[in-house]
Amino acid sequence: MKLLLVYPPFCPPSMPPYSISYLKSFLIDNLEINVKCFDLNAKFHQLKFPEYYQQIRLKKYNNDIKQYGTILAHFENASRSVYAENNRKIINKQLPEFYQEILKLILTEKPNIVAFSFVYNSQCFYASPLLQELKKCNIPCIVGGPATITKFKEEYTYLKNEVEFLNHLTKIYKITAKYKQENYFCHNTPDFQDYRKSDYLSKELIIPLKTSSTCFYKQCTFCTHYSPVPYYEFSLEEIKSTIQKSKARHVFFIDDMISKKRLEYLAEILKPLNINWLCQLRPTVDIISLLPTLKASGLHAVLWGVESANQRILNLIKKGTNIEDITKILQVSQNNNIKNILFIMFGFPTETKEEIMNTFQFLKDNGQNIDLICTSIFGLQKQSYIYNNLHEFSITNIHKQPRTVLEEKITYTISQGVSQEEAKKIRKRHTHIINKINKVPKVFDYLKEQIFFFHQCVSLVVHIH
Ligand code: SF4
Structure with missing residues (x-):
């Protein structure tokens, strides 16, 4: 019995998929089964964009952040229209x-079952004809992941x-389990060998x-990132052995959030491995004293969930942070030579123009103290606290528009603060402020993990012609 796990196009092809x-x-x-991972997203990009793959491997380009950033920026520009055109098709x-x-x-692998993992909405387009074709070939398909659309679920x-x-x-394929359900082997050791x-x-x-x-x-009242599962921590020894086995020198911890205690333990196991790592954190005061230890263990950059620098908005988000602490954290982090990447959100319900300013x-x-600013415009997500408590956020009406x-x-109507459209316009009018602050090319907003490769950042703007 052969099971193929596939990761469909389109999403950034920087690193193998975790899911x-x-x-x-x-x-x-846990099973007597032959399983293979197939990153179709990476395969598509390699077929479509060989010139960028060649260029970023050339030493004459990839030792210089500006040149490397320019290649990636051209790739981003070209890929966006390719995705849009293919989705239209x-x-x-x-x-x-x-x-x-x-x-x-896929077919050359002669799979008995194919399972599709959807992490980004944008993966649902290309997967659509593939799923239909496999069904015609009588190959059973399984779908899953946070971005699976209702149509696929049905x-x-x-x-x-x-x-x-x-x-x-x-149950369905009578594949022999190695253990009884209560004894399932629940170790967390992702396999990157394929x-x-x-x-x-x-x-x-x-x-x-x-x-x-x-998490x-x-x-956070806007958030739907965290899974509705109990919080538990994976074994540090397994994290260590996964890194050693993969031979990777750069590790992106994709957790939405890591606690202080856990960061301390992580620093201990990572230090002897001599790797670079990056993670996403809420800028809370408890992290400050730990930053030198984290740097010593290889922490290269932090993606901080700052969201806003207006305290009323932070309180409404229930971010549990304050502006004074955020200021200190960025400063200490910069002093320790850790890159600071900031997530900023504009247009949170009831936010005024003055608050955006x-x-x-x-x-x-x-x-x-800031290396890169990644901005977004607030979007209302089903299952978020806001969606379930619209009146608390002055949302008077929601509108649902079907898509293919x-x-x-x-979308929604609001009785206070700027609309999403107004927030977008304000951001556009002030893009020059962001561009002036960014010390790495803007494209690293799209391919954040690539910040690993550069220790010295300079103030620059990459132009695409
Ligand atoms: S810290 Fe907040 S935004 Fe981040 S995953 Fe947790 S709840 Fe969501």
Whole structure:
């Protein structure tokens, strides 16, 4: 019995996927089954954009952040229109580019079952004709992951998690389980062996890892990132052995959040490995004293969930942070030569223009301690606290607009503060402030993990002609 775990196009091709790598290790630990991971997203990019793959491997370009950034910026520019054009084709029932080649890659493996992992909405387009074709070939398909659309859940077997997956395989396909359910082997050792380094648009191999099951904080009112599962921490020894086995020198801890205690333990196991790592954190005061230790263990950059520099908005988000502490954290982090990447959100419900300008002022005042600013416009997400408590946030009406492939688009009317459109306009009018502060090319907002490769950053703006 052969199971193929696939990761469909389109999303950034910087590093192998975490989802299917973890699922593979869980399934082979517990079942008598042959499992292979296939990163179709990376394969598509390699077929479509060979020139960028060649360029970033040339020493004459990739030792210089400006030149490297320019290659990536050209790639980003070219890829966005390729994604849009292919998605349009799929909506119009035409086949996307390299469809036959990608399908052949799957069929050559002669799988008995194919499982698709959806982490980004943008992966649902290309997967659509592939799923239909596999169905025609009588190959059973399983779908799963946070971005799985309702249409796929209805048409194919949708499984919520690895345990449901395992039970499905034993029940429907009579695959022998190695243990009884209460004794399932629940180790967290993602298997990256099926990927080729050359399939990734990156100077060196980066691997994504998780240290816990979900965010332990789970309180931000806009957020739907965390999974509705209990918080538990993965074994530090397993994290260590996964890194050693992968031979990667760069590790992106993709947890939405890591606690202080956990960071302390991580620093201890990572220090002797002599690697670079990066993580995402809430800028809380308790982290400050730990920053030198984290740097000594290889912490290269932190993606800080700053969101806003207006205290009323931070309180409404229930971020549990304050501006004074955020200022100190950025300063200490910069003093320790850790790169600071900031997530900033504009247009949170009830936010006024003046409050948005407070954030721009904060960015200007702290510009010397900021390496990159990643901005977004607030979007209302089903299942978020705000969605379930609209009146608390002055949202008077929500509008749902059906879409061809993706789930319905949600917009809203608000009785206070700027609209999403106004927030976008204000951001556009002030882009020059952000560009002036950024010390790494803007494209690293799209391919954040690539910041690993550069220690010296300079103030610059990359132009695409
Ligand atoms: S925004 Fe981050 S810290 Fe806040 S609840 Fe979501 S995952 Fe957790």
